[in-house]
Amino acid sequence: METFRSNRETYLKLLKSKLFVTTIISLTLILVFGVTAFHKTVTINQNGHHLEVQTFAYNVKSLLDKQGIEINENDYISPNINTRLKDGDEIIIQKAFEVKLIDGGVENSIFTIEKSVQDVLENYEVALDELDIVEPALDEIVEKGTDIKITRVKKEIVYETIEVPYKTVTRHTNALEKGKLKKVQEGSNGIKEQKYEIVYKDGLEAKKVLLEEVDKKVAVNEIIEQGTAGFLVTSRGDSRKFSNEYVMHASAYTAGYESTGKRPGDKNYGVTSSGTKVRPGVVAVDPRVIPLGSRLYIESLDGKTSYGIAYAEDTGSAIKGNKIDLYFENLNEALRFGRRQIRVYVLQ
DSSP states (O other): OHHHHHHHHHHHHHHHHHHHHHHHHHHHHHHHHHHHHHOEEEEEEETTEEEEEEEOOSBHHHHHHHHTOOOOTTOEEESOTTOBOOTTOEEEEEOOEEEEEEETTEEEEEEEOOSBHHHHHHHTTOOOOTTOEEESOTTSBOOTTOEEEEEOEEEEEEEEEEEEOOOEEEEEEEEEETTOEEEEEOOBOEEEEEEEEEEEETTEEEEEEEEEEEEEEOOBOEEEEEEEEEEEEOTTSOEEEEEEEEEEEEEEEOSSHHHHSOOTTSTTTTBOTTSOBOOTTEEEOOTTTSOTTOEEEEEESSSSOOOEEEEEEEOOTTOOSSEEEEEOSSHHHHHHHOSEEEEEEEEO
16 A cells, blocks of 8 residues: 555656656747747848848837937838838838929928939929929939029010100201201101010019010101201392302413313304303302302402302313312403402302
8 A cells, every 4th residue: 555655656746747847848949939939030221221130129110219220201111110020021211312492593401212303393292384494404313412493484475665756857948047947847756566575584584575566656757947048248239048158269261272272263162061151250160069050159258359140150170179260251350360269159
């Protein structure tokens, strides 16, 4: 009986010992498998730089916190920071960088992960009109420090009405005494309608182009007549009206050989350049100064007797410019006259 009890006690001790070992082994296995289950290898891909991390972190956020990686609102991350981590996961992070956006003259700093100018503008919902100018071009690459400038361009057609001042035209006339003025036509301003295309850049006028101009009312010139006719009193006391006056160098000539190289009996003896018969009062002039056919009054300037009424009917090879040749019937009279200064009036 004692032997059975002794064996039973020995068996129980042995059984308890086996249970204890089994328990220890089980707990060890549970601990090993548990640790293995929570341990993960994760790759962090930040802006193309890869970092492999061994971690027990539960989700993306806890892993980033342990790695000291801060995520801002403009950064890109995948998967979401609240996603539970699994072994072999890759966390992709793109850090936003700062660029300057100057839109219509207004400057702002923005943060972006986009690669091109167009993508940045679309991401920030910046609308462009057809005429707007973007610098750099939409397909240009964006990087930190890039300035994106948008010049807002608008065109409009405008019409302007302007007043065209009339002009004053002065006409000289021999119908009025020299120096006198007479208004013969009132002036009135005209009106023009001008069509312009105006280009605005960032709200400021940059270019103005005249497209069309239409006369709505034509300006009428003011016309003033100014008298050029003068009056002289002849040696006989007559009042004569003249249009021009000249101080000229005068000489004297006859129809004879000594003046013309012709003698009585010659075909053209005593015939003027105008085809008239030479006679007292006929003078030779330069037609460029005094037109042939002009009626003249020749006044002495030295106190001697004036030649008087004369007719510009002849010319002479030596009579050029401000010169005049007076006809006398005989050589003695011509010689007595000689050469002197006289005043010539062109009569009306």
